[in-house]
Amino acid sequence: MTATVTRGSPAAGPGVPGRPAARRRRLGFPRASTMPGKVRLIRAGLVAACLAWGALAALMVNQHASAAGEATATSEPLSLAAQQMYQSLADADVTASTGYLYGRTPPFAYRQRYQRDIAAASADLKAVTAASGGTSGAVGTHLSTLAADLPVYTGYVEDGQTYNSLGYPAGGSFLEVASEEMHLTLLPAARAVYAHENAQLAAASARATGLPLAVVTLAAGLAVGFFLYRSQRWLSRRTHRTLNVGLLLASAAGAVALIWMAVALLGGRADLLRATGHGSTPAETLAQADIAALQARGDETLNLISRTGDTDFQADFGTAQEQLSTLLSSAESQSAASAAGSVTAARHEASSWFAVNQQAQKLDHAHDYGAETQLVIGQGQGSAGTLFVRLEADLDAAVHADQAVFADSAAAGSGAFTGLVAGVAVLALAMAAGCAWGLSRRLAEYR
Numbered sequence: 001m002t003a004t005v006t007r008g009s010p011a012a013g014p015g016v017p018g019r020p021a022a023r024r025r026r027l028g029f030p031r032a033s034t035m036p037g038k039v040r041l042i043r044a045g046l047v048a049a050c051l052a053w054g055a056l057a058a059l060m061v062n063q064h065a066s067a068a069g070e071a072t073a074t075s076e077p078l079s080l081a082a083q084q085m086y087q088s089l090a091d092a093d094v095t096a097s098t099g100y101l102y103g104r105t106p107p108f109a110y111r112q113r114y115q116r117d118i119a120a121a122s123a124d125l126k127a128v129t130a131a132s133g134g135t136s137g138a139v140g141t142h143l144s145t146l147a148a149d150l151p152v153y154t155g156y157v158e159d160g161q162t163y164n165s166l167g168y169p170a171g172g173s174f175l176e177v178a179s180e181e182m183h184l185t186l187l188p189a190a191r192a193v194y195a196h197e198n199a200q201l202a203a204a205s206a207r208a209t210g211l212p213l214a215v216v217t218l219a220a221g222l223a224v225g226f227f228l229y230r231s232q233r234w235l236s237r238r239t240h241r242t243l244n245v246g247l248l249l250a251s252a253a254g255a256v257a258l259i260w261m262a263v264a265l266l267g268g269r270a271d272l273l274r275a276t277g278h279g280s281t282p283a284e285t286l287a288q289a290d291i292a293a294l295q296a297r298g299d300e301t302l303n304l305i306s307r308t309g310d311t312d313f314q315a316d317f318g319t320a321q322e323q324l325s326t327l328l329s330s331a332e333s334q335s336a337a338s339a340a341g342s343v344t345a346a347r348h349e350a351s352s353w354f355a356v357n358q359q360a361q362k363l364d365h366a367h368d369y370g371a372e373t374q375l376v377i378g379q380g381q382g383s384a385g386t387l388f389v390r391l392e393a394d395l396d397a398a399v400h401a402d403q404a405v406f407a408d409s410a411a412a413g414s415g416a417f418t419g420l421v422a423g424v425a426v427l428a429l430a431m432a433a434g435c436a437w438g439l440s441r442r443l444a445e446y447r
Helices: 015-026 035-100 108-131 140-165 170-209 212-239 245-306 312-334 337-365 369-377 384-415 420-444
Strands: none
Touching (some): 035 108, 035 140, 035 420, 140 170, 245 312, 245 369, 245 420, 312 337, 337 369, 337 384
């Protein structure tokens, strides 16, 4: 008996293959081979591309803005504090040594300057320690050394000043031991802290001015723009409509985002590079020059205090002299115009000081310590003391000028990113919304 299959029965062969496609059509998911299906795929692709690019752009801008803010508000102040701590310690040692040469009662100004240096170094040490997470951070060992040995150094100085005020020769010995503690323990630890903080500043500046992720983001934005352009061309040919308002608005939002990012990145990068190249870098060079000058001045005074005929102090002076000359030449080529005059003046004062030191060494070899002492610490125009004070003033003026360049340029570079993260996110959402709205209107025409 032959079975009869009624029309529309589930067992009907021709009806089975057609049911999935029919179900997709009933659920509103046309096949990709149809015009509505292609439009839906393009809409989904454009919306996803716009949102993905917006997330990438916001991430990139946030990284640059955060790095610029870190360099300006955190790394640079810490680097400056570590640098000032180093300079204060070196200056305190030179001041204590020079004051001893005046006899049993050194000038009160020297005592005040020494106390200011120790107070400033202690304050900077506390600031760097607090910002570095205490003595357990990356430079914890060096910070611990400074905290533990600074009182030891000041104790030696106080003992030396006490014995000197009583007229005992042991005062000079205590000051020599104090200076040895400073040069062998405290200054190396302070130099390590300064090097670490300066490296942090350089790393933050490098992140703020880095190009790889920015280039990738801009290239991805251009790719999304090309996708939008091709989609509009395709719709125009298929639907015979010249413009799609939604896609046009999305394209405009994308163009605004790209132009805003490009201007902010290029302008901010230029300002931050100027802040580094003509601000923090020459300021660091000048700080190293000041440290070399302080070291040379310390060797000059300790040579007088010891009066042993030992040539080590003069050899150390020669080494510091070479370092100072090299550093001043570098700083002169790096510094901005506002600091160039002070650097040139510093070079002139340094040359004159070196010439006077040669005269002092001749007096030292002749054992004419009275004339040598007057030449080294005297207040005359041609004395080493006067020339050193002028050199310090010129270096200080140049450092402040370069730091002002850094502050102004870094603030401008950081300000270039203001509002950009939120702006890019909003524009990316506007792009996605424009694509969804514009293509949804086309889809509505097929219903």
